[in-house]
Amino acid sequence: MSASRDRLPDFEAVRDAAARIAPYARVTPVLRSALLDALVGAELHFKCENLQYGGAFKFRGACNAVWALNDEEAACGVVTHSSGNHGNALALAAATRGIAAHVVVPEGAVRAKLAAIERVGAVLHRCAATQAAREEAAARVQRDTGAVLIHPYANREVMAGQGTAALELLSQAGKLDALITPVGGGGLAAGTAVAAHGLDPALTLYAAEPEGADDTARSLAAGTRVTSLSPETICDGLRALIGERNLEALREHRVEVLRVSDAETIAAMKLLWSELKLLVEVSSATVLAALLKRREVFAGRRIGVVLTGGNVDLDALPW
Amino acid sequence: MSASRDRLPDFEAVRDAAARIAPYARVTPVLRSALLDALVGAELHFKCENLQYGGAFKFRGACNAVWALNDEEAACGVVTHSSGNHGNALALAAATRGIAAHVVVPEGAVRAKLAAIERVGAVLHRCAATQAAREEAAARVQRDTGAVLIHPYANREVMAGQGTAALELLSQAGKLDALITPVGGGGLAAGTAVAAHGLDPALTLYAAEPEGADDTARSLAAGTRVTSLSPETICDGLRALIGERNLEALREHRVEVLRVSDAETIAAMKLLWSELKLLVEVSSATVLAALLKRREVFAGRRIGVVLTGGNVDLDALPW
Numbered sequence: 080m081s082a083s084r085d086r087l088p089d090f091e092a093v094r095d096a097a098a099r100i101a102p103y104a105r106v107t108p109v110l111r112s113a114l115l116d117a118l119v120g121a122e123l124h125f126k127c128e129n130l131q132y133g134g135a136f137k138f139r140g141a142c143n144a145v146w147a148l149n150d151e152e153a154a155c156g157v158v159t160h161s162s163g164n165h166g167n168a169l170a171l172a173a174a175t176r177g178i179a180a181h182v183v184v185p186e187g188a189v190r191a192k193l194a195a196i197e198r199v200g201a202v203l204h205r206c207a208a209t210q211a212a213r214e215e216a217a218a219r220v221q222r223d224t225g226a227v228l229i230h231p232y233a234n235r236e237v238m239a240g241q242g243t244a245a246l247e248l249l250s251q252a253g254k255l256d257a258l259i260t261p262v263g264g265g266g267l268a269a270g271t272a273v274a275a276h277g278l279d280p281a282l283t284l285y286a287a288e289p290e291g292a293d294d295t296a297r298s299l300a301a302g303t304r305v306t307s308l309s310p311e312t313i314c315d316g317l318r319a320l321i322g323e324r325n326l327e328a329l330r331e332h333r334v335e336v337l338r339v340s341d342a343e344t345i346a347a348m349k350l351l352w353s354e355l356k357l358l359v360e361v362s363s364a365t366v367l368a369a370l371l372k373r374r375e376v377f378a379g380r381r382i383g384v385v386l387t388g389g390n391v392d393l394d395a396l397p398w
Numbered sequence: 399m400s401a402s403r404d405r406l407p408d409f410e411a412v413r414d415a416a417a418r419i420a421p422y423a424r425v426t427p428v429l430r431s432a433l434l435d436a437l438v439g440a441e442l443h444f445k446c447e448n449l450q451y452g453g454a455f456k457f458r459g460a461c462n463a464v465w466a467l468n469d470e471e472a473a474c475g476v477v478t479h480s481s482g483n484h485g486n487a488l489a490l491a492a493a494t495r496g497i498a499a500h501v502v503v504p505e506g507a508v509r510a511k512l513a514a515i516e517r518v519g520a521v522l523h524r525c526a527a528t529q530a531a532r533e534e535a536a537a538r539v540q541r542d543t544g545a546v547l548i549h550p551y552a553n554r555e556v557m558a559g560q561g562t563a564a565l566e567l568l569s570q571a572g573k574l575d576a577l578i579t580p581v582g583g584g585g586l587a588a589g590t591a592v593a594a595h596g597l598d599p600a601l602t603l604y605a606a607e608p609e610g611a612d613d614t615a616r617s618l619a620a621g622t623r624v625t626s627l628s629p630e631t632i633c634d635g636l637r638a639l640i641g642e643r644n645l646e647a648l649r650e651h652r653v654e655v656l657r658v659s660d661a662e663t664i665a666a667m668k669l670l671w672s673e674l675k676l677l678v679e680v681s682s683a684t685v686l687a688a689l690l691k692r693r694e695v696f697a698g699r700r701i702g703v704v705l706t707g708g709n710v711d712l713d714a715l716p717w
Contacts, residue, residue, distance in 0.1 A: 108427045110449065114517075129675045130429065191672070198433075349712060353510070356448045356677040356708030389675030393668060393717070 084230075087324050088239035090277025093270065096143040096239040097246055103142050103175045104243070107131050109251045112354045119370045121377040124252040128244055129359055129389025134195070136244050136387050137168035137231075140266055143240030144229045145172040153178050155225035160185070160206075160213035163192030164316060164388050165231040170201035181226050183216040185209075189315055191392040210320070232266030233322035242270030248383045249278050256380040261365045261387055262286035262295050262336060263317035265325025271385065272332035284334040285376075287369035289314045289341060295321045296336040299329065313341045313397060316362030316388065337376075339368040345397045347371060351386070358389040361397060403549075406643050407558035409596025412589065415462040415558040416565055422461050422494045423562070426450050428570045431673045438689045440696040443571040447563055448678055448708025453514070455563050455706050456487035456550075459585055462559030463548045464491040472497050474544035479504070479525075479532035482511030483635060483707050484550040489520035500545050502535040504528075508634055510711040529639070551585030552641035561589030567702045568597050575699040580684045580706055581605035581614050581655060582636035584644025590704065591651035603653040604695075606688035608633045608660060614640045615655040618648065632660045632716060635681030635707065656695075658687040664716045666690060670705070677708040680716060 088096075110125045128136035145157060156179030159169050166182035173180035180201040184193060185208035197203060206216040221228055229237065244267070245258060258275050262268040268286045275282045288295050292310035304326055310318040321329075329336075339347075348364035351357065363386050370377055370384070407415075429444045447455035464476060475498030478488050485501035492499035499520040503512060504527035516522060525535040540547055548556065563586070564577060577594050581587040587605045594601045607614050611629035623645055629637040640648075648655075658666075667683035670676065682705050689696055689703070 108449075130427075134675055352677055352712055356453055358671055358675040358677065393671060393715075396712075396715075398712070 086235050092239040093242040093274045097243045099146050100142040122381045124383050126248040126385045133168045133171045134390040135164040137164040139243050140237035140240035141168035141172040144236040147236045157229045158220045158226040159229045160217045161231045167196045170196050170199040181220045232264030238270040241267040242274035245271040245274040255383045257283040258383040259285040259366050260385040262288050264319035265321040269325040269328035286336050287365035290338045314362040337369040343368040360388045363387040405554050411558040412561040412593045416562040418465050419461040441700045443702050445567040445704045452487045452490045453709040454483040456483040458562050459556035459559035460487035460491040463555040466555045476548045477539045477545040478548045479536045480550045486515045489518040500539045551583030557589040560586040561593035564590040564593040574702045576602040577702040578604040578685050579704040581607050583638035584640040588644040588647035605655050606684035609657045633681040656688040662687040679707045679710050682706040
């Protein structure tokens with residue numbers, strides 16, 4: 080079972096996910112802004128996953144993974160390690176099925192996100208902020224409780240669930256020329272690629288990545304997964320290294336990675352807040368930063384833009 | 399013409415307004431929050447007019463007023479005095495018809511709002527921050543340019559336009575027990591009352607008012623319009639004294655006014671931001687402050703809540 084859980088989803092899996100999560104997930108609105116269109120020189124369609132249940136697209140993947148379990152698997156609950164949004168999403172998803180959720184959280188995670196996870200009733204397990212410490216703590220919880228590990232981005236059902244945002248966006252906005260999402264671990268980027276090309280193979284796909292956590296750009300350039308990098312970026316949601324299968328999906332679907340600095344991202348975040356009247360978290364603003372930085376790439380095209388989350392600590396804004 | 403412009407609109411006028419502004423205004427989404435429902439103990443349906451064109455419901459009224467003019471009236475443009483959102487809305491509305499907009503703005507108006515008005519191409523006329531100075535400056539522009547005065551809240555077509563938000567909300571949310579809006583000059587409160595009772599005479603209507611600008615509550619209690627009050631509140635959009643006709647509409651439709659302190663409003667604003675992931679301006683947060691303060695009034699009912707605007711100076715947040 081765990082081997083099949085790591086495979087890439089196909090388009091059919093994304094469509095199954097859409098049907099599976101429909102009773103629980105929100106159909107989020109798509110917003111426009113004349114000013115942002117003018118600044119980028121393109122027609123931007125913002126898919127507002129910050130308005131998704133739990134404040135991030137992550138609920139889609141977590142919900143699909145939770146409801147894809149059979150009753151026996153579900154009985155002992157689920158566990159994950161996550162810097163915040165996936166943990167919160169998994170807690171919410173587990174609650175929709177009435178099963179236990181264990182969330183391993185690294186030191187330094189955003190306070191507002193942890194408070195939200197606890198509110199939903201999940202059990203928090205704290206650990207050091209390294210990938211190894213997270214995985215070890217999650218393995219311990221698995222052994223102790225029998226809970227099923229739902230990986231934040233390498234899990235097949237998680238990727239399929241994340242792909243449903245693109246499915247929805249394309250049905251709401253009509254024909255688009257390109258889609259752009261942020262890329263961290265690559266769950267959203269991979270799911271989006273599968274969903275988008277399932278509907279329209281002509282779509283061009285982009286992913287925005289912080290310069291200080293550009294393992295995806297480096298991995299694509301090197302032809303092999305670069306794991307030696309220590310992420311340094313303000314984008315707390317994009318510090319994970321890209322997963323092996325996620326990278327494979329990005330390569331297969333020819334996703335172009337655009338690198339942006341934290342300063343560009345913070346400026347873009349403020350602009351998104353002012354113009355869309357939406358709370359958009361810093362990781363999520365990388366996409367607008369990339370659109371503004373690479374105007375020549377997007378000029379005159381109809382672009383779908385996934386705003387991934389809105390879980391922000393209002394007492395610690397980055398400007 | 400100017401006399402008829404001050405009459406109260408009827409339900410027919412609100413429906414006409416809805417048809418007139420349909421090509422220009424956005425159908426704004428209605429959002430829910432399980433946490434806010436739990437905190438208030440009621441079922442809240444948030445009508446997100448902060449996502450309206452221009453970032454506030456004011457575009458509805460301004461757009462209806464601009465397009466209700468005949469060609470001869472429209473030729474010399476429009477003028478208004480406004481602490482911000484109506485001025486911005488009128489500038490945007492004038493642009494949809496390709497006519498000039500003059501906006502008289504008092505000293506102390508929110509910077510972000512003035513910048514937005516200038517961006518649209520309207521002419522700003524600065525004046526002192528008193529009602530008398532505003533009216534004088536607007537009269538001067540009228541004389542000099544022949545522009546038609548579109549009053550921020552006492553104008554019939556403005557009131558009718560503002561009422562279209564309630565019309566939309568009731569069609570989106572289904573049957574509700576009550577509606578609540580903020581009240582300042584009373585354009586929204588009056589338009590909402592006419593629209594709501596036109597659709598469903600059984601609806602109970604509420605308006606939230608800052609304690610430091612509670613001329614509406616006092617006027618309703620006194621049975622006559624109280625004009626001696628000097629507003630002192632952080633809610634820059636609610637400092638205007640209620641209009642004579644607007645007050646008449648509130649009395650006729652038995653709108654109950656609920657008073658809230660600035661501290662309660664600021665706390666509610668932060669809560670709206672965190673939970674709905676939306677920028678909501680401080681004036682707009684009075685409604686949640688009132689819902690939280692008077693839980694016994696709303697318990698167990700289905701409430702429509704108009705979030706009026708999202709134009710916020712991100713460098714001067716009140717917490």
